Amino acid sequence: xxxxxxxxxxxxxxxxxxxxxxxxxxxxxxxxxxxxxxxxxxxxxxxxxxxxxxxxxxxxxxxxxxxxxxxxxxxxxxxxxxxxxxxxxxxxxxxxxxxxxxxxxxxxxxxxxxxxxxxxxxxxxxxxxxxxxxxxxxxxxxxxxxxxxxxxxxxxxxxxxxxxxxxxxxxxxxxxxxxxxxxxxxxxxxxxxxxxxxxxxxxxxxxxxxxxxxxxxxxxxxxxxxxxxxxxxxxxxxxxxxxxxxxxxxxxxxxxxxxxxxxxxxxxxxxxxxxxxxxxxxxxxxxxxxxxxxxxxxxxxxxxxxxxxxxxxxxxxxxxxxxxxxxxxxxxxxxxxxxxxxxxxxxxxxxxxxxxxxxxxxxxxxxxxxxxxxxxxxxxxxxxxxxxxxxxxxxxxxxxxxxxxxxxxxxxxxxxxxxxxxxxxxxxxxxxxxxxxxxxxxxxxxxxxxxxxxxxxxxxxxxxxxxxxxxxxxxxxxxxxxxxxxxxxxxxxxxxxxxxxxxxxxxxxxxxxxxxxxxxxxxxxxxxxxxxxxxxxxxx
Numbered sequence: 001x002x003x004x005x006x007x008x009x010x011x012x013x014x015x016x017x018x019x020x021x022x023x024x025x026x027x028x029x030x031x032x033x034x035x036x037x038x039x040x041x042x043x044x045x046x047x048x049x050x051x052x053x054x055x056x057x058x059x060x061x062x063x064x065x066x067x068x069x070x071x072x073x074x075x076x077x078x079x080x081x082x083x084x085x086x087x088x089x090x091x092x093x094x095x096x097x098x099x100x101x102x103x104x105x106x107x108x109x110x111x112x113x114x115x116x117x118x119x120x121x122x123x124x125x126x127x128x129x130x131x132x133x134x135x136x137x138x139x140x141x142x143x144x145x146x147x148x149x150x151x152x153x154x155x156x157x158x159x160x161x162x163x164x165x166x167x168x169x170x171x172x173x174x175x176x177x178x179x180x181x182x183x184x185x186x187x188x189x190x191x192x193x194x195x196x197x198x199x200x201x202x203x204x205x206x207x208x209x210x211x212x213x214x215x216x217x218x219x220x221x222x223x224x225x226x227x228x229x230x231x232x233x234x235x236x237x238x239x240x241x242x243x244x245x246x247x248x249x250x251x252x253x254x255x256x257x258x259x260x261x262x263x264x265x266x267x268x269x270x271x272x273x274x275x276x277x278x279x280x281x282x283x284x285x286x287x288x289x290x291x292x293x294x295x296x297x298x299x300x301x302x303x304x305x306x307x308x309x310x311x312x313x314x315x316x317x318x319x320x321x322x323x324x325x326x327x328x329x330x331x332x333x334x335x336x337x338x339x340x341x342x343x344x345x346x347x348x349x350x351x352x353x354x355x356x357x358x359x360x361x362x363x364x365x366x367x368x369x370x371x372x373x374x375x376x377x378x379x380x381x382x383x384x385x386x387x388x389x390x391x392x393x394x395x396x397x398x399x400x401x402x403x404x405x406x407x408x409x410x411x412x413x414x415x416x417x418x419x420x421x422x423x424x425x426x427x428x429x430x431x432x433x434x435x436x437x438x439x440x441x442x443x444x445x446x447x448x449x450x451x452x453x454x455x456x457x458x459x460x461x462x463x464x465x466x467x468x469x470x471x472x473x474x475x476x477x478x479x480x481x482x483x484x485x486x487x488x489x490x491x492x493x494x495x496x497x498x499x500x501x502x503x504x505x506x507x508x509x510x511x512x513x514x515x516x517x518x519x520x521x522x523x524x525x526x527x528x529x530x531x532x533x534x535x536x537x538x539x540x
Contacts, residue, residue, distance in 0.1 A: 027455050036465040044524045045461050051524045055407065062410020065417040070332045071367050072175075075424045075502050080115075080132035081168040082142055084108075084149055088160040089124050097121040099157050104128050107152030113141050134498060142167055174210075174324040175363040176337050178344065179310040181320045182355030186215030186301060192355070193321040196347045200325060203343065205336035207328040213308035213321035215301035219275050227294040231281065238294065241280045245269075272299040310358065323357070337364035374428050381405065385439050389446070396529040397446035400522050404442040404514065407521065408434075411513035412506065421502050430506035441475050441518035449526045460527040468523060479515040483508045 036042065044051055086100050101119045105128060108117065113136035119128045132141040146165045153163055180193055190213075197209045221242070223235055245267050254261045269275040276292035283289060291297060311317030327336045341359075348355050382405055389398035412431070421427060445464075448471055452463040489504040491497070 027452065030452075030455075030457070030466065032458055032462045032466060033469075036462075036469055039465065039468070041468050041519065041523060042461075042465060044520050045464060045527050048524055048528055051521055054521060055403075058407050058410045058414075061414045062406075062412075065410075065413040069413060069417055070422045071371070072333045072363070072422055072424050075422065075426055075499055079168050080134050080136070080138055080141065082130050082132075082145055083166045083168060084126075084128040084130065084145070084163050085166060086126040086156065086160060086163040087124060088126065088157060091124055091160075093121045093123060096124070096126045100126040100160060101128060103155050104149065104152055104163065107155075108145060108148045111141075111144055111148055112136075138167075172326055174361070175327045175333050176325040176340050177360045177362075178323050178357045179320045179360055180323055180355075180357045181310055181318055183352055184355075186319060187217065189319065189321055190214030190216060192351055193323065196323065196344065199343050199347055200323075200340055203336065203339045205327050205332060205339065206325055208326050210324045210326075211321055212306075212324075213319070217299055218302045219269075219272055220298045220300045221275075221291070221295050222298070223295045231283070231289055231294060233281065233294065238280055238291070242275075242278060242291065245278045272297045312358075322360075333367055334364050337362055370425055370428055371423075374432065377432055378405075378409070389443065393447055393450060396526070397450060400446045400526050400529060401439055401442040403525065404439060404517050404522055407517050408510055408514045411517070412510045415509045415513075416506065419505065421505055424502065426500065427502040427506045430503045431510065434507050434510035439514070441479065441514050442522050444471060444475060445518050445522045446526055449523075464523040464527045468519065472519070475515060475518065479511050483511050 084104055086104065088096055088100055091099070097119075101121045104126065105117060105119060108114070108128070108130060111130075113133040114130060115133055116131045117128065118131075119126070121127075130145060132138065142165070149163045149165055156163070180189070180196070182189055182192065184192065190211075193211045193214060197211055200206055200209045223238065228234065228238070246269060248264055248266045248268055250262070250264045252263055254263050269278070276290065276297040278291045279288050280291055280294065281289045308320055308322060309317040310320035325336070325340050327333060344357055348357060382402055385405070386398045386402040389401050409431070412434075415421075416423070416427070445467060448467045449460075449463050452458055452466055453460065458466065486504040486507045489497075490501055492500060
């Protein structure tokens with residue numbers, strides 16, 4: 001009996017579906033739903049002029065914001081800490097603690113928004129450190145602390161100096177430091193530096209200018225014991241007469257016909273000659289006794305404990321004055337440094353020949369370096385993303401995704417300006433970190449649109465509407481998942497939380513902006529570009 005043989009299996013028109021992927025099956029069965037034309041995206045797809053206006057508006061707002069954003073090396077953080085310093089000359093640490101420190105602690109114990117109070121008592125000095133709640137208004141907290149300290153000061157020993165409340169600020173770091181030298185003696189060099197200091201403090205972005213070095217004037221009074229005895233005077237009596245004279249006393253207001261003029265008596269002395277002519281007493285015969293009659297008055301330099309000199313390689317060092325500039329909160333470091341150097345150049349040009357200054361450190365140089373690196377990374381990323389998309393997907397898709405990157409950055413800069421976030425090394429780090437994430441949405445849009453169009457069943461407008469309908473949940477979910485990964489950083493409290501908050505803000509804004517641009521700009525742009533046929537003559 002012949003063996004029964006099974007005939008070979010032959011593919012029939014009904015079997016190809018067994019060999020096709022699920023994506024292909026879905027696209028084969030996909031049909032366009034006319035209800036999608038009623039969605040908000042269809043408005044942007046059918047009105048491409050609106051998309052162009054959005055692109056122009058984002059570009060203008062982004063460029064303006066980028067130019068206006070303050071640039072600095074560190075984030076501006078208001079440290080909620082203040083120090084109450086009180087000097088009690090000659091007191092031991094035990095006396096300082098008992099007579100000063102404890103009284104100040106008691107006086108400020110009832111203040112609101114105070115987290116911790118620590119103190120340190122040493123020879124002649126009491127230092128009480130107060131840390132406030134980081135979420136409270138720092139200006140109100142400092143004002144309340146000053147009021148409480150002023151009320152407590154009346155309970156301190158009479159020999160103790162008035163307590164000083166000093167706010168701790170990270171902004172006290174100088175943004176510019178220079179060495180100032182010239183062919184002058186120490187007094188003239190210091191006077192010139194004082195004039196420059198006054199000029200620099202007029203710059204809007206400068207909070208304060210400090211100078212160190214040179215010779216500072218002081219008056220030396222050498223009493224003659226024999227002359228003091230002949231007039232029946234003591235050293236304390238003579239010193240009290242000098243202190244009583246060295247005052248500026250307001251004398252009221254003179255009311256004129258059109259203006260009111262303040263009047264004051266200024267008895268302060270600025271030269272040794274003026275100090276020597278201070279009246280000390282009257283003799284029984286009515287004669288006036290001046291300070292020069294009982295003492296020798298000289299103008300000398302304050303004894304130096306630190307010598308400041310500057311010299312280049314191969315040159316002899318010479319005395320110098322160090323000038324440090326601190327900027328105001330919210331000011332631009334680049335603009336402030338530029339204005340400082342312009343004022344310095346003008347001031348030095350009016351001084352004797354040979355006067356010069358040499359920049360020791362400048363925060364603007366580091367910021368320029370950081371921004372140059374950011375620009376380099378930004379351009380490199382655009383080129384790499386465009387090249388990869390061009391090789392794998394196509395030219396049109398590469399153009400759509402490449403346009404998303406500058407637009408996302410423009411939107412981020414605008415939000416940063418509105419929220420008061422500065423461009424610093426942390427926000428720059430966040431922007432560079434976001435470079436690899438912000439193009440994900442655009443790549444999904446352009447690749448899916450091309451796949452839908454390859455079926456030949458849909459027009460470009462229908463394809464982008466179907467892509468939005470199929471991928472809107474995916475795009476929203478992936479974006480929000482990444483955003484939620486960074487948002488917990490905003491819950492960090494204290495100084496650290498204030499310091500790093502620019503990272504989650506910048507990354508979140510960048511990712512959300514990339515989603516919005518992918519939906520409302522990349523989709524319509526992809527539809528328009530699909531109707532344009534790129535030919536060789538166009539590139540020639």
